[in-house]
Amino acid sequence: MAFPGLLNYWLIIGLMMIGFYIVIAHGNLIKKIVGLNVFQVSVFLLYITMGKVEGGTAPILAEGITAYSNPLPHVLILTAIVVGVATTSLGLALVVRIRNAYGSIEEDELDVQDDRP
Amino acid sequence: MGMIAIAIARIHNLFAVVMLTGIFSLLGAAAYVIMDAVDVAFTEAAVGAGISTVLMLGTLALTTSEEKPSPKKNVVGALIVVTITGAVLIYGTLDMPHYGDPLAPVHQHVADRYIGQSGTEVGLPNVVTSVLASYRGYDTLGETYVIFIAAIGVLAILGRVRFPRRREEDIAEDDAQKTPDETARETGA
Amino acid sequence: MKQKIILRVISKFLIPYILLFALYVQWHGDFGPGGGFQAGVIFAAGFILYAIIFGVDTVRVVIPAVVTRLLLVFGVLLYSGVGVAGIILGGNYLDYNVLAHEPTHGQHYGILLVELGVGITVASAMITIFCTFAGRGPEDPEEEV
Amino acid sequence: MIAQHMPIIQIILPLMAAPVCLIIRHPHVVWIWAVAISLLCLPISVSLLMQVMDTGTIVYELGGWAAPWGIEYRIDTLNAFVLVIVSAIGAVVMPYARRSVEKEIPVSRIYIFYSMMLLCQTGLMGIAITGDAFNLFVFLEISSLSSYVLISFGTDRRALTAAYRYLIMGTIGATFYIIGVGFMYSATGSLNIHDLSTLIPEMAGSRTVQAALAFLTVGLGLKVALFPLHMWLPNAYTYAPSAVTVFLAATATKVAVYALIRVTYTIFGTVDFLDIVPARDLLMGMALIAMFVGSAVAIYQVNIKRMLAYSSVAQIGYMILGLSFDTVNGVAAGIIHLFNHAMMKGGLFMVLGAVMYRIGSVHLHDMAGLGKKMPLTMAAFVGGGLSLIGVPLTVGFVSKWYLIQAALEKGWWPVAALIVVSSLMAVIYVWRVVEVIYMKPAGQAAENATEAPMSLLIPTWVLIGAAVYFGIDATTTVDVAVAAAEALLGGAR
Numbered sequence: 043m044a045f046p047g048l049l050n051y052w053l054i055i056g057l058m059m060i061g062f063y064i065v066i067a068h069g070n071l072i073k074k075i076v077g078l079n080v081f082q083v084s085v086f087l088l089y090i091t092m093g094k095v096e097g098g099t100a101p102i103l104a105e106g107i108t109a110y111s112n113p114l115p116h117v118l119i120l121t122a123i124v125v126g127v128a129t130t131s132l133g134l135a136l137v138v139r140i141r142n143a144y145g146s147i148e149e150d151e152l153d154v155q156d157d158r159p
Numbered sequence: 160m161g162m163i164a165i166a167i168a169r170i171h172n173l174f175a176v177v178m179l180t181g182i183f184s185l186l187g188a189a190a191y192v193i194m195d196a197v198d199v200a201f202t203e204a205a206v207g208a209g210i211s212t213v214l215m216l217g218t219l220a221l222t223t224s225e226e227k228p229s230p231k232k233n234v235v236g237a238l239i240v241v242t243i244t245g246a247v248l249i250y251g252t253l254d255m256p257h258y259g260d261p262l263a264p265v266h267q268h269v270a271d272r273y274i275g276q277s278g279t280e281v282g283l284p285n286v287v288t289s290v291l292a293s294y295r296g297y298d299t300l301g302e303t304y305v306i307f308i309a310a311i312g313v314l315a316i317l318g319r320v321r322f323p324r325r326r327e328e329d330i331a332e333d334d335a336q337k338t339p340d341e342t343a344r345e346t347g348a
Numbered sequence: 349m350k351q352k353i354i355l356r357v358i359s360k361f362l363i364p365y366i367l368l369f370a371l372y373v374q375w376h377g378d379f380g381p382g383g384g385f386q387a388g389v390i391f392a393a394g395f396i397l398y399a400i401i402f403g404v405d406t407v408r409v410v411i412p413a414v415v416t417r418l419l420l421v422f423g424v425l426l427y428s429g430v431g432v433a434g435i436i437l438g439g440n441y442l443d444y445n446v447l448a449h450e451p452t453h454g455q456h457y458g459i460l461l462v463e464l465g466v467g468i469t470v471a472s473a474m475i476t477i478f479c480t481f482a483g484r485g486p487e488d489p490e491e492e493v
Numbered sequence: 494m495i496a497q498h499m500p501i502i503q504i505i506l507p508l509m510a511a512p513v514c515l516i517i518r519h520p521h522v523v524w525i526w527a528v529a530i531s532l533l534c535l536p537i538s539v540s541l542l543m544q545v546m547d548t549g550t551i552v553y554e555l556g557g558w559a560a561p562w563g564i565e566y567r568i569d570t571l572n573a574f575v576l577v578i579v580s581a582i583g584a585v586v587m588p589y590a591r592r593s594v595e596k597e598i599p600v601s602r603i604y605i606f607y608s609m610m611l612l613c614q615t616g617l618m619g620i621a622i623t624g625d626a627f628n629l630f631v632f633l634e635i636s637s638l639s640s641y642v643l644i645s646f647g648t649d650r651r652a653l654t655a656a657y658r659y660l661i662m663g664t665i666g667a668t669f670y671i672i673g674v675g676f677m678y679s680a681t682g683s684l685n686i687h688d689l690s691t692l693i694p695e696m697a698g699s700r701t702v703q704a705a706l707a708f709l710t711v712g713l714g715l716k717v718a719l720f721p722l723h724m725w726l727p728n729a730y731t732y733a734p735s736a737v738t739v740f741l742a743a744t745a746t747k748v749a750v751y752a753l754i755r756v757t758y759t760i761f762g763t764v765d766f767l768d769i770v771p772a773r774d775l776l777m778g779m780a781l782i783a784m785f786v787g788s789a790v791a792i793y794q795v796n797i798k799r800m801l802a803y804s805s806v807a808q809i810g811y812m813i814l815g816l817s818f819d820t821v822n823g824v825a826a827g828i829i830h831l832f833n834h835a836m837m838k839g840g841l842f843m844v845l846g847a848v849m850y851r852i853g854s855v856h857l858h859d860m861a862g863l864g865k866k867m868p869l870t871m872a873a874f875v876g877g878g879l880s881l882i883g884v885p886l887t888v889g890f891v892s893k894w895y896l897i898q899a900a901l902e903k904g905w906w907p908v909a910a911l912i913v914v915s916s917l918m919a920v921i922y923v924w925r926v927v928e929v930i931y932m933k934p935a936g937q938a939a940e941n942a943t944e945a946p947m948s949l950l951i952p953t954w955v956l957i958g959a960a961v962y963f964g965i966d967a968t969t970t971v972d973v974a975v976a977a978a979e980a981l982l983g984g985a986r
Contacts, residue, residue, distance in 0.1 A: 048252055048253070048258070049258075051249075051255060052249060057161060058245075059242075059244065059245040059248075060164040060165060060167075062241050062665075063168065063237055063238070064167065064168050066233070067233055067234055068168075070226040070227070072173055072215065072226075073176065075215075075661075076167060076180050077167075077168075078661065079184075079207070080164055080167060080180070080183060081665075081668060082668060083183065083184060083207065085672055088675055090190075090191055090196045091258060093194070093195075093196065093265065094194040094259050095259060095266060096260065096261060097259075097261075098261075100195045100197045101273075101286040102284055102285045102286065103284040103285075104284065109261070110286065111195035111196070112265055112266050113273055113274070113287045113289075114265075114269065114273065114684075115196075115265070117290045117291045117295055117298070118684075119199050120198060120199055120202055120287075120291060120302075121627075123199070123203060123207070124206075124305060124306055124385060125302065125634045127207075127211055127306075127309070128305045128308065128638060129638065129660065130215075131214055131309050131313055131477050132309055132312050132313060132316070132641055132660065133664075134214055134217075134218040134481070135313045135481070136316060136641075136653055137218055137222060138221045138222060138317060138481070139316055139317065139645070140653045140654060141221065141222040143650040143653055144650065147222050147223065148226075152654055156651055198381045198383070200381075202385060202386055202389070205389040205390060205393070209389065209393060210389060210393070210474060210478075213478065214481060217478070217481040221481070221484060247708070250700055250703075251700055251701050251703070251705065251707075252704075254680070254699045254702075255676075255680075255701050256679070263679070263682075264680060264681055265678060265679055267682055268561070268681065268682030269562055269684075270682070272562055279452075280451075280452075282452035283378045283455075283459065285379060285380065285381070287381075288377050288383055292459040292463060293444060293458070293556060294562055295563065296431075296442045296462060296555070296556050297442055297556065297563075298631050299462070299466065300428065300442070301619070301628070301632060301635060302631060303427050303465065303466050303469050303470075304511075305634055306470055307420060307424050307473060307512065308635065309473060310472070310474075310477055311476075311515065311609075311642075312609070312638065312639070312642035313477045313480050314605065315642055315645075315646070316642065317480045317481065318602070418516070421512040421513070421516060424512050425509060425512055428505055428508065431505065432509075434556075434557075435498055435501075440498070440501070440553065440556060441498065441501040441505065442555050442556040443556050443557035
């Protein structure tokens, strides 16, 4: 059981950081929300990968199976996914309003407009 | 998935970005299946690849589908922040149990009871459902309210008829003159 | 998309099955993967598909805004109500054991009702969110403030 | 039977009341409903606090499942105290909201507004009451999502960008928090805070646990608006509707500070590696910088709402400073300031809400001469301002007194000196406003202003009066705070 060892975590961290980078480095409001999604999906992966048991199956009880993967991370992530989609939809709604109010969804252009109201 | 994530970061056409995000979610769902999280995979496929993508497309239709190349000012700062965060994360994983290790603390402490007892305590074969709705049912209640907030929040932010601030009498008058159709629109669609 | 005949026909053919599948996922969540949340999303997806092809106004005839709003409220109150029922029947909040004579039966009823609450809330929330987005024109004038 | 279920009733009462707002829909009836609910919450939380002071920690198992398998509510002195703060502010803000909401929010949206206010209050109380780390995240999101919506109700279009920015930063904070929880979970297999507090010390050397602490601190630091993670706060407070600003300023950051206390003291309290890793020193450094930068920026603001927002950044610095001392007196000082700041900042923002209601602006030059036009309102501002500075006989003095004592106790007299100096900076920004409202002749905007209506004035004076009352008779708050701090530090230190 040497492979994948800790490699799974590191790959996921790589994904997470790409998502995080998109959120903070990009000025486009939609792109930021996309980045947030990528970031969150990777965090979900981090949880799920913790719950995996070698040789286990999905945690649905059946006869003849003794090893199950851990159901708790699954439950937590189900909740987190729902929270994620709620955040996304609110964020997108705000983006639409911002576009109507400013005519732009680029962060630096918004800043310019706000400086001379 | 890494390729797609990088592509999402690089591409400026938001339409392509949204499509790639959908694919990213689907791949995530596939990864969940590999790691035995079938319920999560189901949800991710329905939400991440379905609803989120549809909403983002809707937003694109209402705004614009081209990202303007941003001035390169915050790239270095962002890279520093991301590198530090990533380094702390990797530092944290060094003492984590290896992938699939059945002796990991995660599987020892509370999970045992869920798998061992939920069949008799709750009586459902799907342990995820048992934990979701019964053992940790309160979290799920919170989650339902989160969705509720999202729905009425979107209604509040984007609801169709938005009239300027007016005196109350005017609004009362308006209400009196409004046709049923208008009222319905104002409240929902 | 009023003129795309293939889309119209195929979707009319598909939508009943989507809704049926949603109901299956809803009630079968105890045994296989699935449950209220997934069912709600799929159920909403049926309506959203309909809305994309036939227009939001058509969907709003089938399921008016008032109805989704009431269902939204009904769903969350159903969930919280099951919890309150637990208190009234002598248990703690969200304790399903007391809902029936036997604990496992109580658990079964509780989970069924709770999942139904989730399903209703999620379906009506998703329909509301989608219709609110889609019901808005691209250049709606911003409110004057 | 009711007494036994008190902890959950505290939460589900406003939680279930919120969807009912969608059925009622009539602006006035919804308001009456919201006021009734928030007034009911207050006695519940007070009785919980009294019960905890009498009989010790209350445990309530949700769904009848024992922790750590199920979720439990675990209420000790600190939780109960925070619950009282939130429900008290809610009970004062709701009656206040009616007039200012009528003016600032379209009538067709008012019912959503109150629904969101109730949910936001529920979320904050849910964070305070829960004994489960993941459940805390769920309620954190309930309060955050509803506050994004509440902020976006603001009349200025900048409210939209403020809400958006808060949404992005808040979500990053929440995601960092779940990464931290995930690491703790990976190391221990538990999500229950009480359970974690016994398991974590055993594995203090684990790098996973150390990284968890870092992520939890940064994630909650974003919610606390701890310098330099405070970027979202000034705009959010400035452009949100008045009632929302009052509510958020008085409660949201306080509850986040509470969560930070929970994490650093309850979960990681007895962990030794904190002495190796200079986490507390770092926290103290940031707190000190926050105190100075916040105050310094506040001095230059012409929008008074924004000025008070930056002043909040500085005041949050005081709270975190108290925490970083790691002594009973220091933590107690932090908790006292938590309560005191909620009252005075709430009162001050209420004054600005009243000004907004009368003259439609909170810019410094528009407020000239208001001292004569709205004497009672402006007297409240002076009261709150004195408290902000920390003049004797106000609550501000009490918290600073304990903070300085705690610093001297450790022999850190430079820190004590810095506290005094930063208070002097508060004198400057408060005086600027006082000078303009009393010494300058009324400008165009304030020409026709009259005294604020009673429904705004009474809640304002309730908070300012409380700030004076607890400044003169501080025994209650100090007793509670010291008891809470002792419980947190386990009497070991």
